[in-house]
Amino acid sequence: MRPTDALAVFLLSEDPTFPPASMAEGNGLLAVGGDLSSQRLLAAYSGGIFPWFSEGDPLLWWSPDPRLVLEPGWLHVSGSLKKTIKRGIFSITFDQAFADVIKACACAGRPEGRGTWITRGMMDAYIRLHELGHAHSVEAWMSVDGQSRLAGGLYGVAMGGCFFGESMFYDFPDASKVAFVTLVKQLEAWGFSIIDCQMTTQHLLRFGAREISREKFLQSLEQSLRNSVFQGRWSHHPSCRLQARI
Secondary structure: OOOOOOOOOOEOOOOOOOOHHHHHHHHHHHHEOEEEEEEEHHHHHHHOEEEEOOOOOOOEEEEEEEEEEEEEHHHHHHHHHHHHHHOOEEEEEEEOOOHHHHHHHHHHEOOOEEEOOOOHHHHHHHHHHHHHHEEEEEEEEEEEHHHHHHHHEEEEEEEEEEEEEEEEEEEEOHHHHHHHHHHHHHHHHHOOOOOEEOOHHHHHHHOEEEOOOHHHHHHHHHHHHOOOOOOOOOOOOOOOOHHOOO
């Protein structure tokens, strides 16, 4: 890898490594190029870096400052969402429909300006990560005309005690919110210490996420990566009951 001449960012080579995230530009852009191999993606996440680019653009790698994070103990659930959860409209599963979730996220796009950034190549790359046991989905199902329908969900990557959230979607109000709350509570039960929300959005701020400096995030990430995490398909534990914990 080497700094480019036109921009103060790094040009990646075939070697699946990254410069330190602390060297990112003020807007968070760190590097350009490389590929979306599983090895490179895992190297990126472990270094506090993630890919974000549009169809037709070169691969861009980011590490923003500040960074939006959510520790499970910070989770805030609104009164109206608590009522929705208690009504039991949605049935939540983990890792039951990863490909369907990421495709739905690609169609929905990212809230607050990130657009339809999930390209075909991105979908294929994260499906491979899922097959390797590193990427996970959370699905919210609801009954429609007697049949179970995917109403919302989210996906991300898990390493150590950190979950790196990537995107979420909903086809029915509150579906992705219930999926997110269920995930946070399950991660808390499993001993996860931090959820990386990447970019700041009002939606996640309302859940209790907070902006921290990149330096503090990298320190927290380094510590969380020391924790062991089960690699493979996840399942939601029914013993993690939302009504008793929110």
